[in-house]
């Protein structure tokens with residue numbers, strides 16, 4: 470430990486110690502945010518890019534800490550997982566998102582003709598959450614409380630979940646499927662994910678092509694990969710959503726590859742629930 474004058478000894482003075490301390494501070498803040506129901510949720514619009522209509526939103530968790538400032542999910546999700554808080558955090562996000570989405574669905578129901586038929590909600594679910602025996606009951610409760618139609622709801626999970634040999638996870642996925650809840654494979658194209666994995670899981674409803682692939686467009690090789698993903702997905706009746714579209718060229722290439730759905734900064738940044746309601750009212 471480093472000395473800073475008489476009697477003062479810092480416990481953490483290495484880079485690793487600093488990271489540990491930061492993680493502890495984040496976890497402490499999250500615990501407070503969860504208890505006070507102060508987690509924020511923003512929504513990134515997903516469009517049918519062939520006809521330019523809003524078809525859904527992805528819920529993304531946010532946190533602005535009074536002491537640490539704005540925290541991103543890339544930092545606080547792993548911190549929550551490590552601190553045993555991910556189930557509680559996920560439940561807060563889920564309940565909030567279902568309530569918000571139910572309100573949009575009511576707008577649609579009252580709607581004029583130009584309004585999209587449905588604005589589906591997608592929520593990211595950590596593998597740890599799916600492994601908890603209470604997960605399905607929490608989903609049921611969130612849907613019942615909000616009145617959200619299960620067929621407009623879906624979860625996004627990463628491939629590590631498919632590869633997991635767990636009865637709890639399998640039962641959870643089957644239960645979701647039986648309820649008409651969509652299951653999407655997130656970040657497709659990174660890690661060990663392969664076209665084979667898409668064909669091996671009958672419960673899958675769609676794949677999301679990772680931003681890193683879309684960012685590579687319009688390079689011929691990336692284009693060929695996306696074209697192949699779209700063909701295989703279509704053969705298996707799966708939706709394909711392109712993520713992270715930032716340029717008109719990327720959008721045009723996705724369309725050329727037959728990818729009908731997309732999200733990204735070019736089309737819409739993550740935004741609050743009121744702004745989504747405006748978008749829904751305006752007809753997407």
Ligand code: C2E
Nearest residue numbers: 529530541542543546562593594595713714715733734735
């Ligand atoms: P993800 O599921 O792949 O979500 C997409 C991420 O890309 C989001 O980052 C989004 O803001 C960002 N993004 C969207 N369009 C663009 C674009 O055009 N360009 C670029 N550069 N980025 C774009 P965010 O919100 O920071 O989330 C990061 C990750 O944290 C998510 O990746 C997801 O895996 C995780 N996450 C977010 N919310 C939750 C949650 O409620 N629960 C769990 N378990 N994980 C969450």
Ligand code: CA
Nearest residue numbers: 527593625655
């Ligand atoms: Ca996602």
Ligand code: CA
Nearest residue numbers: 655656677712
């Ligand atoms: Ca993703």
Ligand code: CA
Nearest residue numbers: 655656679680
């Ligand atoms: Ca990601």
